[in-house]
Each structure stands twice: as C-alpha cells, then as structure tokens.
Amino acid sequence: MTGKIMLLKNDGLTKNGYPVKLILSHDRKVKRKKLFSSFEADWNHLRQLPKPTADDFENKYDYILSIKSKLQDLEFKNITDFEIALNYLFKNEDAKITSFYSYFEKRIDFMEQQNRKGNAKVYAETLVDLKKFKDPLTFKDITMQFLNSYKLHKKDQGLKNTSIKKNLVTIRAVYNSAIKDGHIKNFNPFLGLFTDLPIIKRRAKNYYLGADEILRIETIKTVHVSHQRCLDLALIQFYLGGADLIDIFYLKKTDIENGRVFLKRRKNGERAYIYDVKLTAKAENLISKYTGDKEYIFPWRKSFEAYITFRNNHNRNIKRVQKLYNIKLMPKNGNLTTKVMRHTFATLAKFKHYDQDLIRELMGHERNDIDTIYKDKYPEAERDAMQEDVTSLK
Secondary structure (H helix, E strand, C coil), X not given: CXXXXXXXXXXCCECCEEEEEEEEEECCEEEEEEEEXXXXXXXXXXXXXXXXXXXXXXXXXXXXXXXXHHHCCHHHHCCCCHHHHHHHHCCCHHHHHCEHHHHHHHHHHHHHHCCCHHHHHHXXXXXXXXXXXXXXXXXXXXXXXXXXXXXXXXXXXXXXXHHHHHHHHHHHHHHHHHHHCCCCCCCCCCCCCCCCCCCCXXXXXXXXXXXXXXXXXXXXXXXXXXXXXXXXXXXXXXXCCCCCHHHHHCCEHHHEECCEEEEECHHHHHHCCEEEEECCHHHHHXXXXXXXXXXXXXXXXXXXXXXXXXXXXXXXXXXXXXXHCCCCCECCCCCCCHHHHHHHHHHHHHHCCCCHHHHHHHCCXXXXXXXXXXXXCCCHHHHHHHHHHHHHCC
C-alpha cells in the first residue's frame, strides 16, 4: 500500500477552496479520502503542506504531518486492504475529534492567536454555559433534538431570545468550522432551529443625532475632564466619517500623514484592513489636544482588556453627559453610545442623497470579495467632498 496527500484542483473550487485528499494506491486500484479544503495560495505544492497563511494552520499542518509519518511505516506498506489502511491511518482520529468541547476549545485558542478577543470571549462564555447543560458532549450529540432541548432549557430559565440566539449561533459556528476542516459530515442539526426565536427591536442604527444637536455639542464645555474627553471622542468619530471607537483608540501618530488618517477596521479580526479618510480641520483641532510624546495619539494602555474597560467607562460617561446637557437622539430619544456617531454620519449622508456605495466606501465597509476588488471605486476627491459636506453640518 502506498499513499500521498495532494491539493486537487481538478476536483473543482468551492467556497472553501480546493479539496486536499489522501490518495491510497494498491494493485492498480485507488482510494481517495478528503481531509479538508484549502485555497491554492495557502498550499505548498512542493511539500504538499499548508502554508502559514492557511486558516487554522497549526492544526492542519500537524494533521498532515502525522498522516505522512504513518504512510512511511512498514506496517502500513504491507497492508493490502483499503479499509484496513484507512483504519490504520485514522485509528486515533475519532478520539481526537469526537469531543465537541475539545474542538470548541481549539477554536477559542485559534481566535486568541488571531487577536479576535471579542469573539473568543463570546465563545468561552457559551462553552461554559453549554457544559452546565451537558458534559461531556460529542459531535454525535449535536442533533436537532439536543439543540431544541438546550433552547427550551434556556427559555425556561427566562432568557431573552437575543441571548438564546447568540449561544446557538456560536455553537453553530463551531459546528460549521468542524465541517469546513473536514472533521465531520453535515447532518444539518440547526435546520429550523431559529424560527421560534424572533427578535423584535428598533435597530440601533435608527438612532442618530441631528445636525443642530451636533452643533450644540460642539459648543459644550464641561468642568469634568472625563466628560469633555468622551464628547471630544464622539465628535472625532463623526468628523472621521463615523469611525469606530476602537479604531480611534488604537490610532498611532504614523497613521496620520499628508492630511489623511489611515484607520484599521479592527472589528474584522484577522480580516482587518486599512482605509483612509481626510483629516478635516475640526478633527485635527480635537486630536491635537491629546497628541503626546508616545507612539499612540491617545495615551491609554493598549490591550483588548484595557479597551473594554475604557469603552465601558466612555459609554457610562457619555450617558451622564447626555442627561446633564439634555442631548436628544432622533427619531426618538435613546442612549448615546459609541455606535450612535457612526450611525449619525451615515444617516446625515443619506439625508443629503449621497450614493450608498460612496457612503459605505468612506466608512470603511467591505462587504465581500467584490467590494474588495472594486475598492477605491470613487475618487479620493469625491469621498473628501462628501466627508466635508456632511461634517460641516450646513
């Protein structure tokens, strides 16, 4: 018996890439087994191994090496039956992937390595909650019946649909990752699971500040440093095209050059990308208040945990300022938060009848590969003109 592992382009490209298969040969007969999928750019054809750019690189790399090592065993080479050969190569495979929690923990570790701290936190919270319901848990246990039982259990606890759905969506994401990695087959256990979990709410993006209200905020001078800082940051968000607070938080001095601000969309984790907006006079005036001698524009400690603490304090302070100065949101009053400034910029731009694709591009949205291909479809001058027009509040 002989065997080799190859990325097979002739088998066709799927959304997850080309299939990587184990090819066994004996007595002029061939047996193939799919291991997982990979894009050609993430595959080393010379060594037939994944490149470091591959999704879940470390696990896939070790997985392939372990199989290749067994292919060299004399005991394997003397096998004449394909099923026996597969059993020999993968006899420990079931033990490795049977535990749903073991795979769950690997996904959390992977997100930590990719600096997707927010996702890792949500996954870890879901894992703890699921273990309270059933422990241990195997992939075979993930059935429609089990998931419905878990859903009903959370309802009996009095949880809102939003919280229940968040947990189920997280579990589904882990399950889908296992399918993508070739660990399990898809038995569609989540089919119809969310039909009785309607979420009725006024979306946060419906809340925004009117132009007159922003003009009034520009004139507010508070006696508390923390209150003034949260107002300044909210205005900087708006002046820079509705930038996310986290992207402002990590802004470096080197990110401002030739009258432009280069922002990184950290929300997207390892898929984060950089886009640029004009450094308007209003934004420059406020940013200059905080520029110190260090690497970052704003001097606060830089880590995900530090940002979460900062954001919570920021939202708490801005709510206090909102109440103190009677700041009103539209179309009906709500809480002033970090997201309101992003929604405000988008809403005021729509009121001025700007093209939605132009708004998305200026705000750093990249919805899919097509958006990436046609990035910078609009000239810089056109984007800058819209940004100036919206933030001038005329």
